[in-house]
Amino acid sequence: MPLLIIDEQACIGCGACVDVCPFAALEMIDDIAVVNDNCTACSACLEVCPVDALSLPERQAEAPGAVDSYRGVWVWVEQFNGQASSISWEMMGQGRLLANQLGVSLTACVLGENAHPLAEEAIAYGADRVFLAEDPTLRVYRTEPYSKILYALVREHRPEIFLLGASSRGRDLAGSVATDLYTGLTADCTGLEIDPETRLLRQTRPAYGGNIMATILTPHHRPQMATVRHRVFEVPARDPARQGQIVPVSVSLSENDIVTRVVDFIVEEEEVNLADARIIVAGGRGVSGSEGFEPLRELAHVLNGAVGASRAAVDAGWIPYAHQVGQTGRTVRPDLYIACGISGAIQHRAGMSTARVIVAINKDPEAPIFDVATYGIVGDLFQVVPALTAQFRRKLRT
Amino acid sequence: MLTALGGDQIARMSAVHVRRKNLHAIVCIKSVPDTTEVRFNPETNTLMRDEVESIINPFDTYAIEEALRLKEAHGGKVTVLTMGPPKAEKELREAVAMGCDEAIFLSAREFAGSDTWATAYTLAQAIRRIGAYDIIFCGKQAMDGDTGQVGPGVANQLEIPQLTYVFKVREIDLEGRSIQVERLLEEGREVVETRLPALLTVVKDINQPRYPTFRGIRTARRLEIPVWGAAEIEAAPQYLGLDGSPTQVIRVFTPPKREGRVEMIDGDSVDAMADALADRLLGDKVV
The missing domain is CATH 3.40.50.620 (HUPs)
Structure with a gap:
């Protein structure tokens, strides 16, 4: 895409620009200068044009004031x-x-x-x-x-x-x-x-x-x-x-002027719009497999929330990348973030630590996720998460 | 049949064969500190980069890998490009060790202090100088600045289409000059096609980047990497570095820590703990 602008009405076909172009970007076609992709917008040709037919786009900053x-x-x-x-x-x-x-x-x-x-x-x-x-x-x-x-x-x-x-x-x-x-x-x-x-x-x-x-x-x-x-x-x-x-x-x-076409839109079966989610239930290494996300999905379903994941869970292939929260995934700011079996590496915390309320459920009482959590439970997520789902099912119904 | 052809004709035929379109991909990478624990120089409000090891921005490794895969499928070459301080040359050599064929290093005083606008301008000028290409790859954003603005900036400067957050390259037609990709958006994956040349920014899930090979490391060590400054890329000095940057950082500070300590929920049974936690969350009105 050459930047050089040629005023075809003004061009007199003298060829002076062709001679000075260091990149062989100009040629005469039917006595009018034509620029090709070699143009680097170097402006060498602007000065030699006797009729000011050549110009480059202005990108000037506004003058002070x-x-x-x-x-x-x-x-x-x-x-x-x-x-x-x-x-x-x-x-x-x-x-x-x-x-x-x-x-x-x-x-x-x-x-x-x-x-x-x-x-x-x-x-x-x-x-x-x-x-x-x-x-x-x-x-x-x-x-x-x-x-x-x-x-x-x-x-x-x-x-x-x-x-x-x-x-x-x-x-x-x-x-x-x-x-x-x-x-x-x-x-x-x-x-x-x-x-x-x-x-x-x-x-x-x-x-x-x-x-x-x-x-x-x-x-x-x-x-x-x-x-x-x-x-x-x-x-x-x-x-x-x-x-x-x-x-x-x-x-x-x-x-016809637009070179880009949207051909299709594929929506994942599972709702993963983490950016808008008010509640996110996220799983990490502790989930130990793709089927391990099942109890998290149930809890998210009861709370009308979305399912997130740590990088470890995504890299292990247990859940698609669209679910990843953290520095290499999405940055989220829900009202409630429930971290299940997530140790809380700094890269993960970078993506979720501004959530309003954070719940950490982890077997390891030393896991760094507890440093950013509002509430913590030390325990097996496969027991705690279903119990929490059952509690909310009961409490939200009444 | 072949013997009936004159040497001239054979030469012409093989010329046609050789002219089969090969790929030229350019990858823009950034050298970033290999840690999220960064220190700042409070005098100048700039990063103290000398203290930590630098690495290729992790998102850019997916960009390199995707370019290399396209090269392997279509033939051609990959040129890697970065702008940065002298020690960022190490990251260019690493990209070559992964399989990139050529490298260009933009390093000069005039480039210092560039914001995303000036960076995009500088990279775009360098790409104009590099010459014809089919596709430009960038990572979706850099791990340090996290802006994701340079890719669209370069595409706009070069007046080529941009496809951001690419999750999969479905099809590329070098002769027909078109490309179809899937982009990862908040609501799902968008399938979109555009004309080549185009600029793509890629997300992590697109591939698994390879490691450098011993042969690649040897090649990288020997490769001569041109260093370009403002003169080499015919840049207008008013658009470079700090002077060319519309934005100005006026203050850098550490974010306030999360208030309060964690409240550990204990109980005789899992059910009792779950009950207590559910009550707290209902009380906080987050559920």
Whole structure:
């Protein structure tokens, strides 16, 4: 993909650029300069063109002072099959607080097919304005059309803050949009605050597996972009009477312009959406085999939770990788995490230690999992877990 | 029949045969500290990297393995690329010992302090210099920064499609210039296809990375690895390193410890313990 832009109307076919190109990336076809993939955007040809027909894309930072012309807080509403993911509304709550503090409006970006109901939901959850892009090409998330629409909206309306969920899609999209915009992007934030003196967004995030926290600013580029971790911020109260403006966005891409096609979607038989789960029952080496997960599944079923696993259990082939919690799996933040037969290596704790309540069930009283647990039981999980399931069956029925 | 052909024709025929499309895969890797216990220099708020051994970012080993498997299936070569301080060259040699054919090392003062934007820019410039390729592999994220932003950044800079969180490469058609993969998303696996060249970031479950072989280690020791700086990749200096990075780390601190100690639940029987625990959890309103 050569970066060089050639104005074919202006080109006079003199060939000066072809002579100076160090990479043989230019040639004359029908008396007009044509660039090929050898182009490195080195700019050697720009100076020699007598009619200024050659240019490279601008990626200039905003000049000092220009950042002040950016106003407003934006949130991307992630949806799958027309359902918004909960992170979208969690961000709407925090976005509302930030917007109030800055004295600006809160805007939601809703992209999809027949997504009007989501736009109304966004208003109920706190948006003042919704940009609504509806098109068949937007039914399923794809990087290219989503990124192009958001890029164009940001360029036109210039928000100062843009939040996206730190989900697979959110990270995929934010990484692309921020690169195009040449602005700062902070991943997986667990803290977002406004510095009252500078109006800058203080973005705090864990790194090194949660061993350290870093606070990050984007001082001179706009918007200040961040992806936000699941279940850190509360979903705000939904107010169906709230008023807001829905602004339709025209979609100029056609299916033929998009190189990526989603062919199929395979949903595992078992629910493994760990990111959204309020309760996770997880098993480790102590589970001792794939059938050992059965009692954990029963407990998860009774509690309406999901089943997680440690790396040891996944590497042993007892359960698919999608269930893995920890540094090489998913980072989760449920209300309740029940660790069964998990010793609690630091890499596992990195993925779950911010759960609200942690229960550790382990034979070994010295297991490091007890250091992060709220409640601990020393015992055989094959006795304790079924007993706990029976207790909840009885107590939750009444 | 063959004898009836002139030498010229034979030469032309074998030229056609040789032109059969071979794969060129580029793998971007990162050297990361081999521990999660890291120390910071409080003066500069930067990592004190010299104290601990470094390793290839574990997620990147799956990227290397996938590239090597494609090379074995289709012929061709794998180029491994990293940006980092001088000692990160060790990780490049390890990748070569695993089977990568060529290595490029981006190491220069100008690159220091790069955030994900500047890193993606630098890697993309280097890839432009490397030349034609079919596929770029990255790990889904690095173990130290945990951002997962550099892969999409490189794809965007190069204006090629990105397929993140790839769990399986189903099909690759080098002549037809297309690829079909499964991506691991929160709700399940998405089957998606796109055009080549493309950038893939891979998750752990995609394969089991191999170990370096003795022969590979010998090759790696001898391999000459070019070191590229800003000049070699024709980079615009304002986009490099700290100056080119839109984000700025202003504070690094250790997270607050979990409050309180564990409450051990004892009891005469398993049922009594389960009963007590269930009551606590109902009382905490987490169930």
